[in-house]
Amino acid sequence: MDIMSIANSPAMWIACAIPVCFVVLQAVLFLREARKAGAEMGLTNEQMKNAMRSSAVTSIGPSIVVLSGMLSLLVTVGAPVGWMRLSMIGSVMFESIAAGLGTSAVGVTLGTDPMTAEALGMAVWTMILCSIGWVIFATFSANKMDKIEAKVAKGNTATMTMIASCAIIGVFSAMCASHLIKPVYQLALAADPAVVAGSWKNCLACVLGAVIMYVLNTVAGKKGIGWLKEWALTITILVAMIITALI
Template identity: 30%
Template sequence: MNQEILRVANEIGVWLAAAPVVILTAIQAIIYTRLARKTARELNIPDEKCDRAFKTGLLTAIGPVIAIFIVMVGMMSVIGGPISWLRLSIIGSAPTELTAAKTGADALGVSFGGADYDLNALATGWWTMAVNGAGWLVFAGLFTHKLEGIRNKVGGGDVKWLAVLSSAAMLGVFGYLNSGDIKNGGGGLIAVIAGAISMVVVIKLTEKLPKLKEYALGIAMLVGMLAAVIFG
């Protein structure tokens, strides 16, 4: 790959253009956390429970973050650090962003990161990623506040039914996302099987070690990823 491409992709101007979006994302996370704390106090939820929930979420995020980081390093070597940093800070779906960048190269008939990958291909990849993610961001801004009302309407106000409905929706989403890996086999299938088995084992262990329960999902993710690397 032409090193001139990376020089342009990593220029200070690109870093400065990407930084505000990343900083805004960090500010949003801080505001959301403070709002959650404030709401918890209004509901008389002890700070200890909030701290435990925050720690659980932090540990659970380790698995997905590792996968995203690995893909991000690969993207940085082709499209530059600033854009990779920007895209994954607001979207967080490494495979989607990588596919969009490759689609931009394919549209020009060049290989992603190959010898024929030039500035036009780089710019096309950047635009492809931006356009690809715009729909999600627009939908989130316009309709997110209405989703809770729709969920309550579908559930009829029944708390137990809402819990079942939400769980079923999550199972359906993750089942669909994993269906391709199960069908194609290989490392993806191994990760799904190893992760499922480790989750069952960890849940069994939590009967004797209750504190382990908050780490169950994170452990299952790490075991699945490790098994895919070793046996895939």
């Protein structure tokens, strides 16, 4: 039997559906608890509905990015495994590297050489073994870190809000800086001009995203336009993406 038809067989679809459904099940369980707690704590139905809608709208763009990254995995390890790996503990970059490490240990270069049975097994096992570390440590440590944070903040709400707000700013300044500064150090290191040009475009997209969001948020805030506030993020990333692609 051809190896790619094994990789895309109904049996593999079933095996991969188990962990994928489990991820959704976990999300549903947490959603139910959080909604119950929210009602108990005095959050209005309106607030929770707004939260759900806003999150759904925000998910769509990044989901499509992941989907387009999934293409290469679908071709190399088959649709079911690619689907499962990106729905669970997944990130496109990590999965492709892990799959490549697995196959290269048995002498198959992922994406160039034809897939063999041995290499497929290696890719699947390596992706799984290399990804569970995150879940094991996160699951083990979550409640412990919660206790540490409570101790640091000593139950002071202002301190807790400060920690969380600063952490968010920290995460996104890190993500932005990684795109903004890349062309600069690539120039300093005399990288390939084509590579540097690509980095400048990412840098531009990041700047445009920030500027457009600033304008839209300010306008929406000053004029009190509710729908603009809600759609500002979606409009921003679409416009920034299109302008960058056209330049």
